[in-house]
Amino acid sequence: xxxxLRGRTLFPGxxxxxxxxxxxPALLLARFQFAFTVGVHIIFPAFSIGLAAYLAVLEGLWLRxxxxxxxxxYRYWIKVFSIVFGMGVVSGLVMxxxxxxxxxxxxxxxxxITGVLLSYEVMxxxxxxxxxxxxxxxxxxxxxxxxxxxxxxxxxxxTLISMTWILSSNSWMQxxxxxxxxxxxxxxxPADWLAIIFNPSFPFRxxxxxxxxxxxxxxxxxxxxxxxxxxxxxxxxxxxxxxRVMFSMAMWMAxxxxxxxxxxxxxxxxxxxxxxxxxxxxxxxxxxxxxHAPELLFGIPNMKTEHTDYAVRLPLAGSLILTHSVNGRVxxxxxFPRDQRPPSYVIFFTFRIMVALGMLMVAVxxxxxxxxxxxxxxxxxxxxxxxxxxxxxxxxxLLCGWITTEVGRQPWTVYGLLRxxxxxxxxxxxxxxxxxxxxxxxxVLVFGSGIGMLVRLLGHTPHTGEHGTSPDHAPDILxxxxxxxxxxxxxxxxx
Numbered sequence: 001x002x003x004x005l006r007g008r009t010l011f012p013g014x015x016x017x018x019x020x021x022x023x024x025p026a027l028l029l030a031r032f033q034f035a036f037t038v039g040v041h042i043i044f045p046a047f048s049i050g051l052a053a054y055l056a057v058l059e060g061l062w063l064r065x066x067x068x069x070x071x072x073x074y075r076y077w078i079k080v081f082s083i084v085f086g087m088g089v090v091s092g093l094v095m096x097x098x099x100x101x102x103x104x105x106x107x108x109x110x111x112x113i114t115g116v117l118l119s120y121e122v123m124x125x126x127x128x129x130x131x132x133x134x135x136x137x138x139x140x141x142x143x144x145x146x147x148x149x150x151x152x153x154x155x156x157x158x159t160l161i162s163m164t165w166i167l168s169s170n171s172w173m174q175x176x177x178x179x180x181x182x183x184x185x186x187x188x189x190p191a192d193w194l195a196i197i198f199n200p201s202f203p204f205r206x207x208x209x210x211x212x213x214x215x216x217x218x219x220x221x222x223x224x225x226x227x228x229x230x231x232x233x234x235x236x237x238x239x240x241x242x243x244r245v246m247f248s249m250a251m252w253m254a255x256x257x258x259x260x261x262x263x264x265x266x267x268x269x270x271x272x273x274x275x276x277x278x279x280x281x282x283x284x285x286x287x288x289x290x291x292h293a294p295e296l297l298f299g300i301p302n303m304k305t306e307h308t309d310y311a312v313r314l315p316l317a318g319s320l321i322l323t324h325s326v327n328g329r330v331x332x333x334x335x336f337p338r339d340q341r342p343p344s345y346v347i348f349f350t351f352r353i354m355v356a357l358g359m360l361m362v363a364v365x366x367x368x369x370x371x372x373x374x375x376x377x378x379x380x381x382x383x384x385x386x387x388x389x390x391x392x393x394x395x396x397x398l399l400c401g402w403i404t405t406e407v408g409r410q411p412w413t414v415y416g417l418l419r420x421x422x423x424x425x426x427x428x429x430x431x432x433x434x435x436x437x438x439x440x441x442x443x444v445l446v447f448g449s450g451i452g453m454l455v456r457l458l459g460h461t462p463h464t465g466e467h468g469t470s471p472d473h474a475p476d477i478l479x480x481x482x483x484x485x486x487x488x489x490x491x492x493x494x495x
Contacts, residue, residue, distance in 0.1 A: 044088030050217025052156035106423035125162035171202035216394025222250030223391030226384040242462040255365035279408035282344035293318035293330035301344035354400035
């Protein structure tokens with residue numbers, strides 16, 4: 001049945017298409033293909049956002065303190081950034097084509113709003129990043145220190161601006177505001193751009209995603225430092241200063257930001273309870289609205305029987321966590337029609353994995369503070385092994401959070417207004433299967449190779465004098481290439 005408003009059909013011509021259900025194989029494959037491509041893509045922009053900010057901090061500390069170790073770390077991590085940034089650009093191009101092929105109906109209906117927001121991202125963030133990226137990557141010995149630092153900051157700011165526009169577009173789909181609907185075409189038309197951009201869920205998603213990017217990179221940096229400290233220990237050596245500094249900075253980030261992320265997530269949850277109560281009910285596995293609600297620590301939601309099997313409950317905690325009151329009322333999925341319920345059996349678990357990983361990150365941060373207080377931060381192999389195992393924690397939590405957000409929005413693409421089954425293009429199942437297979441093969445080859453390059457780069461131990469010398473001695477580098485003995489008196493021929 002097509003969506004209607006006061007008896008009028010909002011999306012004329014889609015009556016037949018809207019009869020599709022979530023069990024339609026072509027629709028499921030279109031959703032899975034987009035989820036696969038976005039799931040791969042989202043890792044690299046998050047990595048770029050956090051790593052660009054880290055590079056800006058490193059260069060700023062080097063300029064302020066003059067300590068070469070910060071320059072060594074900058075040169076070490078900028079190689080990683082260049083690969084991650086490139087993979088993020090490449091993986092993001094695919095989605096623009098998917099909007100036009102698999103989701104052309106959505107693009108036609110929501111394009112006047114989402115298309116404009118994404119074009120703002122290109123005109124502001126992408127141009128800013130592209131304009132200064134070359135200076136950042138190749139200009140260390142060619143421009144002044146201040147200009148190079150400005151370029152690094154511009155690239156970092158560009159990644160944050162890009163995140164802002166993309167999250168504004170996605171948040172509008174979650175909590176649409178500031179629109180009108182053209183009665184002739186059913187298209188969403190902008191009526192108030194401020195209401196569209198700053199929709200109710202946008203500030204919470206922006207903060208939550210930004211902190212997730214910073215935490216994800218912090219644990220990658222920390223794991224890299226832990227790996228090299230363990231390797232040095234096995235060789236009976238002391239870890240180099242760059243290794244210890246990177247590990248210390250990462251643990252400071254974990255100790256400070258992980259608890260803030262928990263609070264940001266709590267605020268985001270309150271916002272979701274207000275604007276998307278069905279998503280909350282599915283996340284919690286609750287079927288009946290109740291006061292003094294328990295928290296389900298574990299269970300298996302059953303959409304057919306409308307019951308959560310094998311439930312392990314913590315009394316009163318559900319109301320306390322979701323409403324900050326033991327008397328608060330928690331919604332149940334039976335409050336909503338069957339065809340408007342998100343698949344609880346997916347987001348019930350992804351939400352709990354995300355929360356569990358967040359708590360582990362907090363625990364690692366607190367453990368690092370205790371070891372730092374005792375002067376044992378660099379001398380505790382057990383902690384280093386734990387930090388190494390936590391390398392993917394941030395990105396796994398980010399992916400679980402994204403799945404919870406997007407699957408929890410179902411069955412809508414524009415929440416409460418445009419159904420997913422009414423957004424997909426009428427493509428044949430065979431064409432969807434061929435393109436899905438091609439995507440998987442190409443992604444495994446291309447991005448598998450890229451990740452392999454990253455692992456090899458991170459396996460190289462950062463050391464004092466990374467890449468040879470500082471920009472102040474660039475002429476000496478040139479001299480060394482022509483006359484090695486002039487710079488290095490221990491060189492065989494010079495001696």
